Amino acid sequence: MAPDVRPWVKMRGIHKWFGGVHALRGVDFSVRRGEVVGLIGDNGAGKSTLIKILSGVFPPDKGEILIEGRRVRFRSPKDAKEHGIETVYQELALVDNLDVPANIFLGREPALVGGGSLLALLHKGRMVREARALLARLKVNIGDLGALAGELSGGQRQTVAIARALYTEPKLLIMDEPTAALAVQEARKVLDLVRNLKERDIGVVFISHTLQEVFAVADRIVILRKGEKVGDFPVEELTVDDAVKLMVGGD
Template identity: 55%
Template sequence: MIPLVEMRGISKSFGPVQALHKVHLSLYPREVLGLVGDNAAGKSTLMKILTGAYQPDEGEIYLEGKRVRFASPHDSRAMGIEMVYQDLALAGNLSVTANVFLGREPTRSALGGLVRFMDERQMEEEAQRLLHRLRINIGSVRLRVESLSGGQRQSVAIGRATAFEAKVVIMDEPTAALAVREVGKVLELIQVLREHCVAVILISHRLQDVFAVADRIMVLRRGVKVGDRPTAKTNMDEVVGLMVGARGDGGEETRAVATVG
């Protein structure tokens, strides 16, 4: 099977800091990939390269087997890659509907219709339909986002990311700021996305969340990929060991340990 996304040999430095060193990532259709690692391991940087927010120093990106070059998140979005940012980037003073449609070019097709031809009522109907499809429970799409709970906001952010024929949704710490009861809802949403044939990359420090939803888990340590395992063939201990450097695939262990100082 051709990977939906393939990143090959990605390296990136920020001045003296080598954030990523020849990292490979593959993501298959309908797959939920957990991307884990300690703070500063390079997770967000790798995803920002995938969306075109950063340019890699070396390495290539392939989408459905074709080489792509994303100059900006605008480009990756046009090809179906969406990122839900850690800070959500929602406009609190605007309605749920307005947030779903925020910053979209009017000509892009959404859910079979054309946004260009939509008036406010149609937009509300589309937003309602989207939330319904994703089984997101929010009283009214007219509510201002600032009046919603953290979990509901996260749902709107994910809904917004998937409204426009997304193939891949990247979530960077979607559950970090949530109350325990809201976490389950977000994890459920990831399952619903999979049902809709959307592949997901989930970054989380909450390993229990990753183990609950991911098909495969990839571990970064100090910018190096040190593990990639089907979730069914690993466990929390092994993943933690990979994250902190107790174990490692290939020759990476020595290198990572050597940099501890």
């Protein structure tokens, strides 16, 4: 299959102000299907702001978002999800006192009877079956699905959080610092999973402070500094040293 070279999602001329702070100054950003884009930049460079706009947390003050060439407006993260954009956040990912299937299906539990109402009887068997199938498709090994999220290792927790985001089969997955709290071995599991997504034709935006990880997993790297895009390179054309120079500025 010839790779689709047109971007699946395209952000054009994005501006964002917070009070007097000009957080994003006309940023262009795009992701193709099956492409892993590493987004890097120093603290305050605008990475989080950019992905929050892309995931529907808040709207841009100027600029537009296009999906497959069509202009879209996200009024909430729910809108973005309906367009196929899911986000895995660093914190607040899982509920520690619930088990793995309960976490994957939290907020969208299948019911035996009662549909979407609060009093619906849960279809626990289906949750376990589908959770197992989903994790198997992602080649993730959690071991005991009945374990509480709080009993899992950091890497397992993160892969469960990612699996949860993938349940709806999104077209684009945004990962904000998915390895920040993980040991090296654990982080590797997450990186393996990201490569796996690529094969499944899902686009990924990968944010990390660890440049080695970004270089290990990304096809393309976008560098932000002080709210502006200062670099956009295929990973082969960029070295870690150059990336750092672009991030911190100067020469």
